Amino acid sequence: MxxxxxxxxxxxxxxxxxxxxxxxxxxxxxxxxxxxxxxxxxxxxxxxxxxxxxxxxxxxxxxxxxxxxxxxxxxxxxxxxxxxxxxxxxxxxxxxxxxxxxxxxxxxxxxxxxxxxxxxxxxxxxxxxxxxxxxxxxxxxxxxxxxxxxxxxxxxxxxxxxxxxxxxxQPETTRGLSPREIDAMTLLALGYSRAQVAHSLSISEHTLRAYIESARSKLGAQNTTHAIATALSRGLIVV
Amino acid sequence: MLRYLYADELHKFPELARGMFRDRADQFKTRLGWDVKINEKGEERDQYDDLNPLYIIWEEADGSHGGSMRILPTTGPVMVNDIFGHLTGGKPIHSPLIWEVTRFCLSRTASAHTAGAIMLSGGEVMEGFGLTHIAGVFDARMIRIYRMIGSSPVVLGCEGSGRDQISVGLWPYSAEDCNRVSARAGIPRELSRLWFRTAFGNRAQHRFALSA
Missing domain, CATH: 3.30.450.80 (Transcription factor LuxR-like, autoinducer-binding domain)
Known part of the structure; x- marks a missing residue:
């Protein structure tokens, strides 16, 4: 060989x-x-x-x-x-x-x-x-x-x-977000800061980070802004 | 002995698995006060446990959990990038030859050699699967433990100070480190390699051999 x-x-x-x-x-x-x-x-x-x-x-x-x-x-x-x-x-x-x-x-x-x-x-x-x-x-x-x-x-x-x-x-297969990911992305889309979102959901900022990251990865987005835009355009979150 | 079990194999060792998740709760929540979730069964689990990680578990002679750690490849979601990405200089660690170790945990009754035994398994994984590095996140108290065990990481970045300092580090594969860790843990390499081979079935079955 x-x-x-x-x-x-x-x-x-x-x-x-x-x-x-x-x-x-x-x-x-x-x-x-x-x-x-x-x-x-x-x-x-x-x-x-x-x-x-x-x-x-x-x-x-x-x-x-x-x-x-x-x-x-x-x-x-x-x-x-x-x-x-x-x-x-x-x-x-x-x-x-x-x-x-x-x-x-x-x-x-x-x-x-x-x-x-x-x-x-x-x-x-x-x-x-x-x-x-x-x-x-x-x-x-x-x-x-x-x-x-x-x-x-x-x-x-x-x-x-x-x-x-x-x-x-082929068109990218859409993948659902978990309820927690939807909550996090919705609040971010509404303009809340990370600290405010974490506080509203009664979770730490570290945990919030993990939710945002998993949502970002599921959506195939480059960053958080891209992820929010993608989630909005696919109708996964509504604000 | 050391057991190498993917999450979907844990059901074969229910006591061992329960012990691991409970000892994780005890170590990370009760003793270290980390912000981790404990479920109604008193077990600490997070979203990375859902990704079918590989667990390496030290099983005591009575079958109970002595210590463990969790491994995921950095080609998928990992804590060093998702949660501590700001500590690696803005560049994610992403290589099929670098796997991440997290939730390095010891039971309260673990013997002095348990930490070394688990560390040694990291060396076996690197050697057996041709990895170049293991990546990990650790707190200040672990630095001294790693030094005692005989294998210290290269620190990429830290945040916080004193006891609360969190660091991201890389352990390059080194045969020398493996042998030192093995000697200090009192586990011969032959035995440790045998446990590894038992788990991953490297006993040549010769079913494919032309000569068979």
């Missing part, structure tokens, strides 16, 4: 992409530099929509979808709700259905080794970045030791980029 992997070049190439196709081209390049079999980027958003890119054979991609393998795939189940990267060997591959899934995968050209990086985005987005190869355990361990950290950086950078494309692809 390769050593000619220039992290800053890959990040720069990713930065310069503006479509999923261009992104995919960079990943193919990365795969070739790393001299591994496959790279996959797979995302499931809050609404269950799937999006992504894989170098796995089309037949496997289709088989995976047709058979709804995401429901039993140990990689998906083992990474969902997690934030640490996982070597496939750490996952639970026991059980009849899982064993036949694994056999099916290998017959379709999926390598025996994998390393998957879970990614969490806003609005319940969950994505996985996976590198896959055919080799022995020692060789794979050495590969992960050498490239694991760089791959985590690539994965997060890639996900940020893909999220940018997705924003353009």
């Amino acid at each position: 390769g050593t000619k992997f220039d992290l800053s070049q890959i990040l720069e190439d990713l930065e310069n992409t503006s479509t999923l196709e261009e992104l995919a081209a960079v990943l193919v390049q990365l795969r070739d530099q790393l001299q591994i079999d496959h790279i996959t980027y797979h995302w499931v958003d809050g609404a269950g929509d799937q999006y992504g890119f894989t170098t796995y054979p089309d037949a496997w991609d289709k088989q995976y979808r047709d058979k709804n393998y995401h429901r039993i795939d140990p990689v998906i189940l083992g990474c969902f709700q997690r934030f640490h990267a996982v070597d496939w060997k750490q996952l639970n591959w026991s059980g009849k259905a899982v064993r036949s899934f694994l056999q099916d995968a290998q017959e379709h050209g999926v390598g025996n080794q994998g390393y998957s990086i879970p990614l969490r985005g806003p609005s319940g987005q969950f994505a996985l970045f996976t590198v896959n190869n055919t080799c022995d355990d020692a060789g794979w361990q050495a590969f992960i030791d050498t490239h694991g950290r760089d791959l985590i950086l690539v994965a997060h950078f890639l996900n940020r980029k893909a999220l940018e494309f997705a924003k353009n692809r």
Whole structure:
């Protein structure tokens, strides 16, 4: 497996992409530099929509979808709700259905080794970045030791980029605010100072800060003013 | 022993989890007088506990909670940015290789080595997951404790003074620190690594190996 992997070049190439196709081209390049079999980027958003890119054979991609393998795939189940990267060997591959899934995968050209990086985005987005190869355990361990950290950086950078494309692809899904967040944002929209809002809601300014921040993050806003404007325009608060 | 549990795994250890949230109430509300919320069960929880964080818990020999801390990646909502962002020079800490530790807590009956054991787990996490740093918010009294444990942070910024001083700091990964903390806590690295591997299942199953 390769050593000619220039992290800053890959990040720069990713930065310069503006479509999923261009992104995919960079990943193919990365795969070739790393001299591994496959790279996959797979995302499931809050609404269950799937999006992504894989170098796995089309037949496997289709088989995976047709058979709804995401429901039993140990990689998906083992990474969902997690934030640490996982070597496939750490996952639970026991059980009849899982064993036949694994056999099916290998017959379709999926390598025996994998390393998957879970990614969490806003609005319940969950994505996985996976590198896959055919080799022995020692060789794979050495590969992960050498490239694991760089791959985590690539994965997060890639996900940020893909999220940018997705924003353009579909109208942003609106996300509700909690009652406390609505109270805080409403009072701020009315022109209250933070101290006044905290006092009115009988909470500390630190707690208020957390409510404002969570509202800001849910709304995808740059700052508090942007968050208030967004909440008003979406009708989430009324003043 | 050290247990590494994501929030959605806590139900497997109900006593341990209850003990952790109660000891957090005892430490942060009763003893330190922080502005934290205690629920009707006497447990301290906040909005970050809803984000499925990773908890590292020292479990006493009788199964009870001895101490713990909470971890979240800085790529998502974290306290260092959301609440103490003004202490990091206006630039948020945002890296997949930096995770935040909060709610470092010790039970009243914790032994002298518990704090060191929990700190050591931070080293295992950094080593095991290839992190460059751990970020954290701490009060003045912790500075001396960290020094005694054998791993002091690089302080990025502080506010307040005396006992009420709050700081944001970074612990860079250092193999040397890990070994020092391990020696002072009286826990061999092999044992600590074993607990880590037990949690994250790094026992090679060879199911994938070509040779198997």
